Amino acid sequence: MNAHSDHANNISFAIVGSGGAGAMTAGAILLEAAGKSGWYGLLNRSVGPQIRGGEAAALVRLSTKPASCMSKQFDILVAIDWKNADRFINAMPVASGGLVICDPAAGDPPKAVLEADCTIVQCPIGELAKSLPGGRENMISVGLVTQLVGLSLERVMEVVATKLGSKGEAAIENGRACIEAGIQAAAGFGHAISMAPPAEKTCDRWLITGNEAVGLGALRGGIRFAAAYPITPATEVLEYLAPALASVGGALVQAEDELASINMIIGASFGGRPSITATSGPGLSLMMESLGLAAASETPIVVVDVMRVGPSTGIATKSEQSDLNIAVYGFHGDADHVVVAPLGVADCLFTAQWAVHIAETLQSPVILLSDQSIGQARVLIDKPAEVSFLTRRKPFEKADEPYKRYAVTADGVSPMSIPGQNGGQYTADGLTHTERGAPSSARHDQRIQLEKRRTKIEGFDYGDHWGVAEGDDGSDTVILTWGSLTGAAREAIDALAAEGISARLVSLRQILPVPLKALEGALAGAKRVLFVEQSFSGQFYRHIRAHIDLPYEVRSLNREGPYIIGPDEIATQIREWKAQ
The missing domain is CATH 3.40.920.10 (Pyruvate-ferredoxin oxidoreductase, PFOR, domain III)
Structure with missing residues (x-):
């Protein structure tokens, strides 16, 4: 049977x-x-x-x-x-x-x-x-x-x-x-299940986890140093990078704790080596002070947070999206930075490579929010297309005048020297500073540097990589989600379409700064917007609501981990909503 x-x-x-x-x-x-x-x-x-x-x-x-x-x-x-x-x-x-x-x-x-x-x-x-x-x-x-x-x-x-x-x-x-x-x-059971024959392969297939894909993307982005302390469910990122970095002349150091690991990558990046660490929620909490140092000193680093159920030790082996708040708002002071999130296992490769590009180009810390459900999932995918970014730090090239490490420029990005470079000496620390890097307690210098860092983050052209907008363009119903729940939302829309029910998907890869123009354009014509996220308090909904008006009928499907929201739940919400 x-x-x-x-x-x-x-x-x-x-x-x-x-x-x-x-x-x-x-x-x-x-x-x-x-x-x-x-x-x-x-x-x-x-x-x-x-x-x-x-x-x-x-x-x-x-x-x-x-x-x-x-x-x-x-x-x-x-x-x-x-x-x-x-x-x-x-x-x-x-x-x-x-x-x-x-x-x-x-x-x-x-x-x-x-x-x-x-x-x-x-x-x-x-x-x-x-x-x-x-x-x-x-x-x-x-x-x-x-x-x-x-x-x-x-x-x-x-x-x-x-x-x-x-x-x-x-x-x-x-x-x-x-x-x-x-x-x-x-x-002898008399029980069989038959599935349609497989489609003919049109390209190479990969068998890969999200954590491995993050490691590969980081490597393709130019990362040559990693330091980290093992933590579930992020350890596989480090296991991938250890031999991979060695094969390209890079190195990985297992630090004694998360504080040491982030300070190591700040030091390596200061020395000119694109650097990364990987952790989960408890480790990210420990890294916050040093993330502020990277922001203030404009030192490019990438921090991968493979989220798990919290708070505290929580459920280390299960998935949640509840580190969004700390990633976005956890820095003390006004520390502009970037937060991105892969939309699935295959997208981990692209998003990690993009994160490195952003960090190096903007001389800024970038947090990549993955989670256990995609980080440790092993998936058969079509070989991803290779992408290339013109990733390059703005270099310090001459010393015709005293070097201004934090010079105010049109795009907010200043030339960055490396230690030992002739004429490129400057004071590098977390204090408020002048354009030359000298410590200062003047309001004028504080404001200039805050505006400079905000200009480079908010004025950067993130292009079409902010997220995805898919489905029936004419539909007035939108499923708005982010990160790893993109796949479930896609399948929900496919199931609804088979029933003749139209909906469209908007999912964010760029979490901070919120891509306001792109998001408003993607939501144009919407009358109903269903927020979908794996957090008890609806962190994503509150984050988006803080940045844009929501002149629609809005509902939220949000739940804590460990049970992942599935396509059927999303489809049921839309089906019942449209029937009212």
Whole structure:
């Protein structure tokens, strides 16, 4: 039988197990094999609050077209075991008519599964694994899903051979035996889900996470130094950059804490090396004083904040968009700076490269707001187009007169020397200063430098990169969002269009300064505007409302983490609103 009929373009499954059971590895193998077969897809991971150990789940969506967010429900749930699964099983509800496969030796399924409208099939996953040399329960699970969704065994084995190649031929053959045992077991379930054949590939595909894409974008932008202290969920940015920087003559330093890391990149940038750090909310809080130093001294740096649920330690392994306020307003004093946010995993590459360009061009700190839902998601995407920016600091070139490091210029950007450059000496610190950099307590100097820094930030031509405006141009209904929820909003608009309901999307990549003219133009003709954001207090709505008039009927769909707002919720809001 089929789980339910609407699987022409999408199949979603979850593999659950305790820490060390290999659920994430199984999900990653299946996603990569689907990519080799021509499908798209994404993998999110769900783990408990303890970060390491305990419960874990691989959440996978396969699709015939690029997938930008996880499904609301799962067609297949494979439980290697149920240890601590009750803590997070609500994050992976089984679809009506779905299939749950569990080992009878692993105990009873959680209440949420028993009450679901699904078919529960018992499969001795542990016994099957023990019966085979080098048997692994997660590889049995790979076989189960391979059979149920119609993946090619040979494509799966291509991936397994790559991942186990260093362990020798015996390990690969043991893996094949486990997968074949899983396939045989699933063949007896009488349950299959068929998806449309994959489209023919028209370009190369990448399998990449948002954090890796940020690292690559930073590297392409010219970053040659990084310093950071590991923190969930940003650590993978650093793991990518460590070898990548070394390969281009750069370096990464693991600092003793977040305060040290930001001060290191300020120092490296002062010395002429484009620099970056990556952190999450608690680390960004610690960096605020030094971010003010970078703003006042006009030292270009990029700070990546992969947001998680807060405040305090919050839920380190889950996603939220609630660091917007601190990124925009957290600086003390009037410290003009730039905040940007990628619109999805693929856009992490472009936005990181753009952030470096802005920082270097404007000699300003730039905060890039990613989050866990895209930072740690592994996604199959079409190879992104390569972009090029004419990124160059305005250099100090001659010493015909005393050097004015902070000279007032038409665009607010002053020539920047590097240490040791003949005639380029200046005082660099966080004090209010004259154009030459000498400390000053005069109101005149304070005002001149404030105006100068504001001029360069607000007067810069950010071009068409401010965000996206998509959908039915004639619609009077707009979904206004930012960052990682762009994908869910896109899918909501597609679903509504299929029902004959028109709406359009406006999503911001440029958070600060607010792109006023572009945003007002994108909202022209709107009568209804639905704000969509993943924050309890509606930070994005309040931020935009502070900068532009909203002469429309406005509603807000905002919620705290950890459960991500999905396309169905957005579509329901628009559907009900238009029906009134």
